[in-house]
Amino acid sequence: MVSSLRLPALTSLFSPSFTRRSTVSLRRRLHLRPPLAAGFSAQSAASSPTETEDRVDSKKSGRVQDRGSTDRVITPRSQDFNAWYLDVIANAELADYGPVRGTMVIRPYGYAMWEAIQDYLNVKFKETGHSNMYFPQFIPYSFIEKEASHVEGFSPELALVTIGGGKELEEKLVVRPTSETIVNHMFTQWIHSYRDLPLMINQWANVTRWEMRTKPFVRTLEFLWQEGHTAHATLEEAEKEALQMIDVYTKFAYEQAAIPVIAGRKSKVETFAGADKTYTIEAMMGDRKALQAGTSHNLGQNFSRAFGTQFTDENGLRQHVWQTSWAISTRFVGGIIMTHGDDAGLMLPPRIAPIQVVIVPIWKKVDEKTGVLDAASSVAETLKNAGLKVKLDDTDQRTPGWKFNFWEMKGVPLRIEIGPRDVSSGTVVISRRDIPGKQGKVFGISMEPSILEAYVKDRLDEIQSSLLQRAISFRDSNIVDVSSYEELKEAISLGKWARGPWSASDADELRIKEETGATIRCFPFKQPQGTKACLMTGKPADEVAIFAKSY
Amino acid sequence: MVSSLRLPALTSLFSPSFTRRSTVSLRRRLHLRPPLAAGFSAQSAASSPTETEDRVDSKKSGRVQDRGSTDRVITPRSQDFNAWYLDVIANAELADYGPVRGTMVIRPYGYAMWEAIQDYLNVKFKETGHSNMYFPQFIPYSFIEKEASHVEGFSPELALVTIGGGKELEEKLVVRPTSETIVNHMFTQWIHSYRDLPLMINQWANVTRWEMRTKPFVRTLEFLWQEGHTAHATLEEAEKEALQMIDVYTKFAYEQAAIPVIAGRKSKVETFAGADKTYTIEAMMGDRKALQAGTSHNLGQNFSRAFGTQFTDENGLRQHVWQTSWAISTRFVGGIIMTHGDDAGLMLPPRIAPIQVVIVPIWKKVDEKTGVLDAASSVAETLKNAGLKVKLDDTDQRTPGWKFNFWEMKGVPLRIEIGPRDVSSGTVVISRRDIPGKQGKVFGISMEPSILEAYVKDRLDEIQSSLLQRAISFRDSNIVDVSSYEELKEAISLGKWARGPWSASDADELRIKEETGATIRCFPFKQPQGTKACLMTGKPADEVAIFAKSY
Numbered sequence A, B: 001m002v003s004s005l006r007l008p009a010l011t012s013l014f015s016p017s018f019t020r021r022s023t024v025s026l027r028r029r030l031h032l033r034p035p036l037a038a039g040f041s042a043q044s045a046a047s048s049p050t051e052t053e054d055r056v057d058s059k060k061s062g063r064v065q066d067r068g069s070t071d072r073v074i075t076p077r078s079q080d081f082n083a084w085y086l087d088v089i090a091n092a093e094l095a096d097y098g099p100v101r102g103t104m105v106i107r108p109y110g111y112a113m114w115e116a117i118q119d120y121l122n123v124k125f126k127e128t129g130h131s132n133m134y135f136p137q138f139i140p141y142s143f144i145e146k147e148a149s150h151v152e153g154f155s156p157e158l159a160l161v162t163i164g165g166g167k168e169l170e171e172k173l174v175v176r177p178t179s180e181t182i183v184n185h186m187f188t189q190w191i192h193s194y195r196d197l198p199l200m201i202n203q204w205a206n207v208t209r210w211e212m213r214t215k216p217f218v219r220t221l222e223f224l225w226q227e228g229h230t231a232h233a234t235l236e237e238a239e240k241e242a243l244q245m246i247d248v249y250t251k252f253a254y255e256q257a258a259i260p261v262i263a264g265r266k267s268k269v270e271t272f273a274g275a276d277k278t279y280t281i282e283a284m285m286g287d288r289k290a291l292q293a294g295t296s297h298n299l300g301q302n303f304s305r306a307f308g309t310q311f312t313d314e315n316g317l318r319q320h321v322w323q324t325s326w327a328i329s330t331r332f333v334g335g336i337i338m339t340h341g342d343d344a345g346l347m348l349p350p351r352i353a354p355i356q357v358v359i360v361p362i363w364k365k366v367d368e369k370t371g372v373l374d375a376a377s378s379v380a381e382t383l384k385n386a387g388l389k390v391k392l393d394d395t396d397q398r399t400p401g402w403k404f405n406f407w408e409m410k411g412v413p414l415r416i417e418i419g420p421r422d423v424s425s426g427t428v429v430i431s432r433r434d435i436p437g438k439q440g441k442v443f444g445i446s447m448e449p450s451i452l453e454a455y456v457k458d459r460l461d462e463i464q465s466s467l468l469q470r471a472i473s474f475r476d477s478n479i480v481d482v483s484s485y486e487e488l489k490e491a492i493s494l495g496k497w498a499r500g501p502w503s504a505s506d507a508d509e510l511r512i513k514e515e516t517g518a519t520i521r522c523f524p525f526k527q528p529q530g531t532k533a534c535l536m537t538g539k540p541a542d543e544v545a546i547f548a549k550s551y
Helices: A017-032 A035-042 A051-061 A080-091 A108-127 A148-159 A180-190 A236-256 A302-307 A331-340 A366-385 A400-409 A420-425 A449-474 A485-493 A506-516 B018-032 B037-042 B053-060 B081-091 B107-125 B148-157 B180-190 B237-257 B303-309 B331-340 B367-387 B400-409 B420-427 B449-476 B485-493 B506-516
Strands: A096-099 A104-106 A138-140 A159-164 A168-176 A199-208 A222-232 A262-265 A276-285 A290-300 A310-312 A319-322 A322-329 A357-361 A389-394 A414-418 A427-432 A441-446 A479-481 A499-502 A519-524 A544-548 B095-097 B104-106 B138-140 B157-162 B169-173 B197-208 B224-231 B262-265 B277-284 B290-300 B308-314 B319-321 B321-328 B357-361 B390-392 B414-416 B427-432 B441-446 B479-481 B497-501 B519-524 B544-548
Touching: A017 A159, A080 A331, A080 B197, A096 B180, A096 B544, A104 A108, A104 A222, A108 A199, A108 A222, A108 A236, A108 A331, A148 A302, A168 B157, A180 A199, A180 A302, A180 A322, A199 B197, A236 A262, A236 A290, A236 A322, A276 A331, A276 A519, A276 A544, A290 A302, A290 A331, A302 A322, A302 B414, A322 A331, A322 B018, A331 A449, A331 B148, A357 A366, A357 A400, A366 A389, A366 A414, A366 A420, A366 A449, A366 B053, A400 A414, A414 A420, A414 A449, A420 A427, A427 A449, A427 B037, A441 A449, A485 A544, A506 A519, B081 B331, B095 B390, B104 B224, B107 B197, B107 B224, B107 B237, B107 B331, B138 B331, B148 B303, B148 B497, B180 B197, B180 B224, B180 B303, B180 B321, B224 B237, B237 B262, B237 B277, B237 B290, B277 B331, B277 B449, B277 B519, B277 B544, B290 B303, B290 B331, B303 B321, B321 B331, B331 B449, B357 B367, B357 B400, B367 B414, B367 B420, B367 B449, B400 B414, B414 B420, B414 B449, B420 B427, B427 B449, B441 B449, B485 B497, B485 B506, B485 B544, B506 B519
Parallel strands: A357 A389, A357 A414, A479 A499, B357 B390, B357 B414, B479 B497
Antiparallel strands: A096 A104, A138 A168, A159 A168, A159 B157, A199 A222, A222 A322, A262 A276, A262 A519, A276 A290, A290 A322, A310 A319, A414 A427, A427 A441, A499 A544, A519 A544, B095 B104, B138 B169, B157 B169, B197 B224, B224 B321, B262 B277, B262 B519, B277 B290, B290 B321, B308 B319, B414 B427, B427 B441, B497 B544, B519 B544
């Protein structure tokens, strides 16, 4: 078995329906703009959950002619970031909206990105001692009420099952928004002595939160995630675990997704409902809004006290366990799109890309075709055997130019072109997605397997680190150090992140949110030395906080 | 990345809580027998979904002393198969019951079996051209009503969400019992021309069916499965796909799970609600009841007509697509338990086993300990490097005898024992789970890595095929060829499967069910030559059917 274990058979991902979709999408946008956003958030929660007319329209329209180019249908990023995002998702066939308001169908190309995330994290979770398991998604309503701040945080967002097997249920069932309550209910049965600790588990699951404003990947009524849950004998151990897992997420973001997140601690106001401390990784999107991309909570004894999750310690005394929980969701796919994409569409870091290299054979005369296709197949075989994810686009229904645009829009990191002259000289042309035009194009790379493999792998590594470096530069040039509320307001009004000393009250924090739309994203782990003056009160502040508008 | 990609870190699977659990389980059984069955089915569907007293009891009981042996708590299989099954699930920590009636928590050891199933099938699905994706689990109620026999089959089993975000919904939402309806809703938007076909996808997901009589793994209110959905331009292609996928399942059952299923076609009465044809794999459990272990449906145009899923063919004509769907669920884990287990507990085929080899170091004097543990670690390392799933049980809180029983109960295929004398001679003792006592024990196997690795792999292969052969013999000695209804009744009353020519009516089939409890499990693909006389009517019958009682 290979590293692509959970990746789809890529040859089946790409139907020729793209052009139709794009054009329909374009047409839809002209009439109904923005179509995906409309489907996701325009309807009120209590209104009919189905929407069909749009679909019937697009179905009736049938097949539309090839336009010869694909980039026209994507709104320029600088013009309207949200429209650009929705266009990319539609055109790259990452997701579609489901029939129920705010739900999302994750299509194969988008799901393959999620599988790349799963493959990496699943290994890391096991390496750090966690076991996968599965808890039921239906939770008795009474469980949710047991932890005071938890119920306050989640009750407005619950989906409730009230009828089962044709009968009204005596107790409503909550469709899990998260599993701390049912996890604790089970932990009480599995944990008895200190020898049962630590108990460290994870599940990959769907969760439901009845969100009012939704957006594909970023915030959907149902989403996929992993949720880790652990129980420990001491506060120190739980704290160490919570920090370890935010570190796993941070490394994943930097090394795999090429997203230079800022890791830190949430303010009390922004802490998870039921946690003592929440750690977070915050990512700067292309529009400079912050995306909370993963969280890890030190739950203290809040749930263990509410549920009576106790153990007998080494001295024979009964103690409540100390717990953590941590999660990353399909929202991360949205983060990858919004970090790296450009006007041409998606731009994927090689370690996340469902296709790392696309091969486009080019011929004009019929007698050139066989030689070119043979060489292209052989190159594809070479790179597949080297463990790379390769797509050979050998259809003759599209021009090479159309294919170039299409695969750029799909964010494939490297393109290999092979024409008759390349076949004669035993070489190929290689283009980088991250460097547009001629600058990113290199001619005359040998087809000789060992040379080609090494060259391609080196370029993929370069692209991976180049995307990260670019995102770091962008992030750092958009964070402003501020020392007063006036400076903070100015930074936020320019769309930037503001970083400044903070020791003011929760009320002050909420006032900033009200007046500027920005919230404290985190107190970063990396702090400047020394005590400074709080930007709001002028009183001593031990830490700087980062303020930003967020998704 | 290795083949154990989705397996938990096994070292964290085994808490020392086993003995307590077993004893509690035993005690529970004395008072409340059968405890797991009670939790799963005794409560009525409309009664309060929570049950807690039992849990509080077990929690209060605290830690119980080591009994020195584990096998006593498992009811002998021959005495009460159902109690044996529930005891194995509890003692081997495969699953526990959730707080809502009929729901199940899949614990790490049980989940690792499901992961082994996933790992194999996921690769096969991709090799056969399918892509993974994800559909929302909430389906508008109106969708379910569109296909007449589908609604008839599923409406009694639905869980309905009626409240979302604190408000009564205008249209009730169905928590998916299966996804044909929402899949078709989306397919209408993705399929336009023959060039969009075949469309072949799969999802790994949870599904909900409000079952009245539940049993862990075999039938639970919520379960995990994969569901494949495909759309084709012709009936022939759809038929070929449906057959291909039942063949994938059959190979999986034989080659991985060592379960000699009988593959065939369902009778009209037993066909899936909404399908033209249902293919099935039927497995004989240890109590000789049949388990439907996987199905593949040729859906014809039933859903495409109900949803208007059409394409334009090569002649420009609009046609409805031809579809299939196919699924295997966590029920399969129950099938593995009930096929191979014995009075000592689980017996796992090596290709499914979360742990293939357990190493038990044995020492009496303190000065022996280091040498024995060093050798054991080195053996463990050798076998892990060879790609095997290995557990070194080096705790000193348990005696070797206790460990032998424990790991036998957990179904680990091979045990390696290493004592001081083995260290001196550079050898180990190896015991097979499938051959009890001295017969299964071989002394003096060299520790030399290449010799040991080859020996262990050979033994695992032998066990894998020995379990299959044993199950084939058991199956074949419990199928009776019958030529009359009297003979059929006798076979069924003896607990066996009856195989006989059948061309009678649906009414006759239902009468047999009423009078004997047996149903037609399938018309096997492998048929005897020639026309025979129907066992019920004496009229010509082209096929034999298999009748059996089933889960």
